Amino acid sequence: MERLKEIIAAHAGQEGPLLPILHDVQAEYGHVSEEAVRMIAAALNLSRAEVHGVVSFYHDFRDEPDGRAVLKLCRAEACQARGVEALAQGIAEHPRVKVETVYCLGLCSVGPNALAGAKVHARLDAAKLAALVDALAAEVAA
Amino acid sequence: MTLVRISEDALALACGADEVAAAFAAAGCTVERVSSWGMHWLEPLAEIGGEGFGPLEPEDVAAVLGGTSSKAVGRIEDHPFIARQQRFIFARAGKTRPLSLEDYAAHGGWQGLARAREIGPEATIDEVVQSGLRGRGGAGFPAGIKWTTVARAAASRKYIVCNADEGDSATFADRMVMEGDPFLLIEGMAIAAHAVGAQKGFVYIRSEYPHAITKMAAAVRASAHLVAPFELEVRVGAGAYVCGEETSLLNSLEGRRGEVRAKPPLPALEGLFGRPTVVNNVLTLASVPWILAHGGDAYANVGFGRSKGTMPIQLAGNVKHGGLFEVGFGITLGELVNDVGGGTASGRPVRAVQVGGPLGAYHTPADFHLPFDYEAFAAADGLIGHAGITVFDDTADMSAQARFAMAFCAAESCGKCTPCRIGSTRGVELIDRIRARSGRAPDRVEVLPQMHNARKTERSLAEEIALLEDLCETMKFGSLCALGGFTPYPVLSALRNFPQDFGADGAREAAE
Secondary structure, rough: HHHHHHHHHHHOOOOOOOHHHHHHHHHHOOOOHHHHHHHHHHHHHHHHHHHHHHHHHHHOOOOOOOOOEEEEEEEHHHHHHHHHHHHHHOOOOOOOOOEEEEEOOOOOOOOOOEEOEEEEEEEOHHHHHHHHHHHHHHHHHH | OEEEEEOOOOHHOOOOOHHHHHHHHHHHOOOEEEEEOOEHHHHOOOEEEEEEEOOHHHHHHHHHHHHHOEEEEHHHHHHHHHHHHHHHHHOOOOOOOOOOOOHHHHHOOOHHOOOOOHHHHHHHOOOOOOOOOOOOOOOOOOOHHHHHHHHOOOOOOOOOEEOOOOOOOOOOHHHHHHHHHHHHHHHHHHHHHHHOOOOEEEEOOOOOOOOHHHHHHHHHHHHHHHHHOOOEEEEOOOOOHHOOOOHHHHHHHHHOOOOOOOOOOOOOOHHHOOOOOEEEEHHHHHHHHHHHHHOOHHOOOEEEEEEEOEEEEEEEEEOOOOEEEEOOOOOOOOHHHHHHHOOOOOOOEEEEEEEEEHHHEEOOHHOOOEEHHHHHHHOOOOOOOEEEEEEEOOOHHHHHHHHHHHHHHHHOOOOOOHHHHHHHHHHHHHHHHHOOOOEEOOOOOOOOOOOOOOOOOOOHHHHHHHHHHHHHHHHHOOOOOOOHHHOOHHHHHHHHHOOHHOOOOHHHHHHO
16 A cells, blocks of 8 residues: 555655556556555545545446456447448457447548457458457466 | 668557667667658658668668669658658657757747747737637637637636647547647647737647657656746546547546546636636647747648648548648548559558548548538538548448447447436347348337337338438437437448448348
């Protein structure tokens, strides 16, 4: 929890610091725990309900850890026009990789696209997508 | 040594630009990483002495250097896709290293800010008013009027907020500005701050754009001394589409749930932290340096009707030549899709074209005569939005697209107003029934004797479609913001233009 205090302290004096703090906490711990909510609320003079409300509103924050690697697959209209729905049907549940839906990565002329961490992938087909999932799974296992 | 220029735009990276760049470096070339030309079907595109080669794979490098490559596309500047454009915002695209202050200054950077400082805040606003620049985020509100309101508001602290929460599918121009020419956006914000008397600016970038976030943050640090005393800060969204709506974005910046605020009060008077705030889209702010450097009149001379200047149009989806096409307003939809875009990537006939992102209408080729202009599209029951165009071929199922529009609204609704929050979910259910041609029998609650106003008989397909139209009407006029208010555009346009996908024949039979 020392690290959590440091994160909160690093944003002291910032205007509207809640989202930047939550991003840092999410990046550090992989989720925003009940305890983190309590500490952040106390530090910012907010109620826990207010902080919880923000955590639950945004898709990027989660309140429980999920050890799986995340692959964000774009399923918005431009990727639909390029056949992402057929790809998405073919994805099986994977124990170490979670394939999440995202609406638009801004690569709409070369879809279907996916984002893993900060790495973007375009022109996906079934084989490329499967290879991507396998590579992510190997990273998690390592 | 041969100088090779390759884009480091996220789209080029996604297509494998790093691997191609490494192959050129290994072959002894000097590799310069620049912004993207916007010819996306050619990425990764390499430029050597003005000549272009793409789309490249690492194994193509030897042939390119040996002069035998089959992927040569000739001089990039003469390529029809580039030669037909009129680039104001993307004047530097493909030519400069995004984070080089030297390159930016050498290609006309900071001239607008210098002129704004020279002529003073009032004359700066006059230039913007004169230019006729309208908000590029979708609403098309005149930027000069917004700025005037903020400038006249008396307050000790004012803000400039750049809306870089570009969530619409088929749009990527904001991302390309931030990744390819970040100093341009910074210059535009500094001019706005100078004009209205703001001390602080925020760039609110969506979290789905990690490369843009990194680039903008680095550019803000590198140029801090040039825009001082104006201060800039990059903020990152958290995956909420609705935060692209300006009041919801302000709530998010303040650290709240991204719920829409009722207007009035206008953000221009009571915006971020209750202070007068300019909220403009990336493309609006990025248009400003050119206007100041060349004059508002020169800008207003380009365009069509009341839509002045240029618009970076984004060609996406199932299109052969996808990418960024900046041109003065007035070009027709058909020219964009067929001449510039080259038709579909799959080679099949174009069935539908969605203009303006997930909240934009689906047009058929019968609308290809429409000029790209805010008023012309509004008159045809459509909208330009952020100028994204998604092309679909004849395999598209338009009732499925209509269902997606409702499902998207349900997933992204902030929940504040009922037409959007509940209407979108009811819309999905309704379209599912229409797609299944199932009709709907009254449920157990509806048949209760005390439910006086509930319908007791089964609804036919035609009646279900009428109900969908009625629901869209409620959402259109009853929602607080454009998310719920514009979701009916794709739904109704799909219903109107592609009735056969909604079982129209069956519906007619049932009615007879």
